[in-house]
Amino acid sequence: MNTIDYLAGTDTVHIATEREDGGEVRTPIWAVVVDGVPYIRSGYGDGSKWYRRVQRTGRAAFVEGSERYPVTIENLDDESVIGRVDQAYRAKYARQAAALDQVVAPEVREYTMRITPQ
Template sequence: MGDDSAVEYLARTDVVHIATEPRAGGEIVTPIWAVVVDGVPYVRSGYGTSSNWFRRARRDGRATFVDGRHRYPVAVEVVDDEATVDRVDDAYRTKYARYRGPLRGMLAPELRAFTMRVTPR
């Protein structure tokens, strides 16, 4: 699958599935939210470092998104640029507006530090 396919999947799908690898090996798939801002995908941990997927992705700098038989390997990196994180917040507000309660949690100021840029590999 090409880069465009990964970006399209993350843009069009409300609940995406991110696969990360525990130290013991194997793979764990976790449902999360993702947004795309100006063609660049982002994800955020709604539970900070309590999210196992986030810790594994940050440790490895990579993950894979899974859509049925399709797999989209990606690199991930934490974003600390305030202007970018503001735009990610806006994208979450737009894409997930109908999920008011969970969205409020995802936009909590303390969770902004757990925003990751996704780069298709």
């Protein structure tokens, strides 16, 4: 399975980010794919430790069992794409309404990031 298939087909993914001491932290998050491009968003804005680590390094990996999918991450500021990311989150996570409201809230849309598989 490649990175995009993993992110598109897995409900809760595990992002591995690097601490300042070089250690790694794995955090469960949600991810979506729009037009073949994967995206993630911090539902808690810059209050999320994983988000701050990604902002510091610009990279992470998604981990599932023995599989590891390294990626680079860049912030997204294209409003039309962010709107399609909102729609993708609503479609993929419709059954999880309470948590979904947090990840598509207007105040966290600016924390949308594009994923580039390595």
